[in-house]
Amino acid sequence: MINFDKVQKWFGSFDSSLLAYLFALPQLAVISIFFIYPTALSLRSSLFRSVPFRGLVEFIGIRNFIDLLTSSSYHQSLMVSAIFALSVTIIGVGVSLVLATLTDRIAKFAGFYRAALIWPYAISPTIAGVVWGFLFHPTYGVVSYYSPIRIDWLSNGWQALFLLVVAATWRQLGYNIAFYVAGLQSIPQSLEEAAVVDGANGWQRFWRITFPMLTPITFFLLTMNFIYASFRTFGMVHALTGGGPAGFTNILIYKVYTNGFIDLKLGYSAAQSVMLLVFVAGISWFQFRYTERRVAYR
Amino acid sequence: MVKLPNISQIPISRLIIHALLILAILVVSFPLIYTFIVSTQSLPQATRLPPNLVPGSSMIENYGKAWAQANLGRIMLNSGVMSLGVTIGKITVASFTAFSIVYFNPPGAGFIFFMTLLTLMMPIPVRLMPTYQVISSFGWVDTYFAITLPYFVSATGTFLLRQFFKTVPQDLVDAARVDGANPLRFFVQILLPLSRTNIAALFVILFIWTWNQYLWPLIITSSEAMRVIQLGIGFMIPKGGTGLPPWNTIMAAVVIAVLPPLLILLIMQKEFVKGLIEPEK
Numbered sequence A: 001m002i003n004f005d006k007v008q009k010w011f012g013s014f015d016s017s018l019l020a021y022l023f024a025l026p027q028l029a030v031i032s033i034f035f036i037y038p039t040a041l042s043l044r045s046s047l048f049r050s051v052p053f054r055g056l057v058e059f060i061g062i063r064n065f066i067d068l069l070t071s072s073s074y075h076q077s078l079m080v081s082a083i084f085a086l087s088v089t090i091i092g093v094g095v096s097l098v099l100a101t102l103t104d105r106i107a108k109f110a111g112f113y114r115a116a117l118i119w120p121y122a123i124s125p126t127i128a129g130v131v132w133g134f135l136f137h138p139t140y141g142v143v144s145y146y147s148p149i150r151i152d153w154l155s156n157g158w159q160a161l162f163l164l165v166v167a168a169t170w171r172q173l174g175y176n177i178a179f180y181v182a183g184l185q186s187i188p189q190s191l192e193e194a195a196v197v198d199g200a201n202g203w204q205r206f207w208r209i210t211f212p213m214l215t216p217i218t219f220f221l222l223t224m225n226f227i228y229a230s231f232r233t234f235g236m237v238h239a240l241t242g243g244g245p246a247g248f249t250n251i252l253i254y255k256v257y258t259n260g261f262i263d264l265k266l267g268y269s270a271a272q273s274v275m276l277l278v279f280v281a282g283i284s285w286f287q288f289r290y291t292e293r294r295v296a297y298r
Numbered sequence B: 001m002v003k004l005p006n007i008s009q010i011p012i013s014r015l016i017i018h019a020l021l022i023l024a025i026l027v028v029s030f031p032l033i034y035t036f037i038v039s040t041q042s043l044p045q046a047t048r049l050p051p052n053l054v055p056g057s058s059m060i061e062n063y064g065k066a067w068a069q070a071n072l073g074r075i076m077l078n079s080g081v082m083s084l085g086v087t088i089g090k091i092t093v094a095s096f097t098a099f100s101i102v103y104f105n106p107p108g109a110g111f112i113f114f115m116t117l118l119t120l121m122m123p124i125p126v127r128l129m130p131t132y133q134v135i136s137s138f139g140w141v142d143t144y145f146a147i148t149l150p151y152f153v154s155a156t157g158t159f160l161l162r163q164f165f166k167t168v169p170q171d172l173v174d175a176a177r178v179d180g181a182n183p184l185r186f187f188v189q190i191l192l193p194l195s196r197t198n199i200a201a202l203f204v205i206l207f208i209w210t211w212n213q214y215l216w217p218l219i220i221t222s223s224e225a226m227r228v229i230q231l232g233i234g235f236m237i238p239k240g241g242t243g244l245p246p247w248n249t250i251m252a253a254v255v256i257a258v259l260p261p262l263l264i265l266l267i268m269q270k271e272f273v274k275g276l277i278e279p280e281k
Helices: A004-012 A016-045 A063-069 A072-104 A110-122 A125-135 A142-146 A157-185 A189-197 A202-213 A215-231 A234-241 A252-262 A266-294 B011-039 B059-069 B072-104 B109-121 B124-137 B144-151 B155-167 B170-178 B183-194 B196-211 B215-220 B229-236 B247-267 B269-276
Strands: A048-051 A055-059
Touching: A016 A048, A016 A266, A016 B072, A016 B109, A016 B124, A016 B144, A048 A063, A048 A266, A055 A266, A063 A266, A072 A110, A072 A157, A072 A202, A072 A215, A072 A252, A072 B011, A110 A157, A110 B011, A110 B247, A110 B269, A125 A157, A125 A234, A125 B011, A125 B229, A125 B247, A157 A215, A157 A234, A157 B011, A157 B269, A189 A202, A202 A215, A215 A252, A215 A266, A234 A252, A234 B215, A234 B229, A252 A266, A252 B124, A252 B215, A266 B109, A266 B124, B011 B059, B011 B247, B059 B072, B059 B247, B072 B109, B072 B144, B072 B155, B072 B183, B072 B196, B072 B229, B072 B247, B109 B155, B124 B144, B124 B215, B144 B215, B155 B196, B170 B183, B183 B196, B196 B247, B196 B269, B215 B229, B229 B247, B247 B269
Parallel strands: none
Antiparallel strands: A048 A055
């Protein structure tokens, strides 16, 4: 147990703003050393030509960015990432909204249904990939066995991308539903009662009250899902498809990793990091602007 | 009091809702139920066509094999150390910062908060190589420091706790002051216990998030002794190669890997959902 009186004496010798900085110090230190400084280094490296095992050798300005933006493999990576992230976001948030609302419309077993829908959230993107990879296994998979079309995601790029969308969306459903359930529980009872008194049916109640009241959570989830699909799905790509076949699952984070740590093109990989920074900044700005304008209440 | 759920007064639509939800649960749960079934089958059973849903009798054998072959004892220990370390570290550091911002409001508090929010724009891929270099310059590659310390900041945690601390009545602070409690005692004995719902929700989110990390441990650890569970599973999956991969053993390892976060989620589900909503005003 801490001896607070001793601590009191020790703290008594500080003035209160010094004490305040002392409390904020651990966080500021971690942010500076592991976030700001490395990001600044990324910015710097992106302006240098690099040679494997010799590091950054020559300042070349924005050459890495020109190379990147004119490279067809980067174009493909951009395209694939956009399709992947948008599909995961739209399908995931849409399905979750419907399911969470359904559990809100019944009294019996609602708690059980919620628990049973939330639990895949505990599973990692990597394991989601492995599990769905087995279900879609070209030879032994259940889905492949009963599927009317031949499943072969080891050589069919669209199927590989589809597999990743399914696994990533499935894994995130629990997270989305948890937030929607929390949001639904915070809608004032009186609003719903008023709607019932006015004779609104279930459908009208959803579009006139539930959906508008959930707008802030929907926007939050759209952003979070987009960021999740873009930045947290590395494991499923690495464990399952390795970016293939033919680059169809070579999403942006996977390309940063392979160009940096496998091909050892430091400058080129850093330029991609900087592009990712620009994307995240753009998403954050969009969320900030757009949520402020579209939020239905407050 | 108005009788509320009008839609569920109509038995048919209520039945439809139950049916839809049960269907959704079956679809959502099937992959994991199937994973568990495969983990109990022998390899010929697991790869037989048509696929069968009957649990086999090789459960103990498969789990034993998975545990031994993938060195799961050590790997699970590493993941446990990392997840608990990062979760506790993040919550401690974030609560210190929120405490400082809300209760001392020092000059530059806005800047501290801004820096914290800025980290949201810097996920690992944005600073992949340089963070490796920083860790390497400390001589921490392939150590527990490398897989815990760089994570010790949580913008979500700082934000959530700051919002909550703001709702704590001023009377409580004054009462503590009159009683002669110093800031630290107020923080540990009054503020933290009051925040337990939010901290519990944070614990669930952060533990699951850390347990499921893959990219950073892949880069910063090299020895098998430092491997975490997600990497262990990833490395069990055959890359291209020929021959029949031991799917039943892989699925046994998957079930073991999923258990800790799943138990935490199920045990703390109520706090998790309750603590997600930011307190009003």
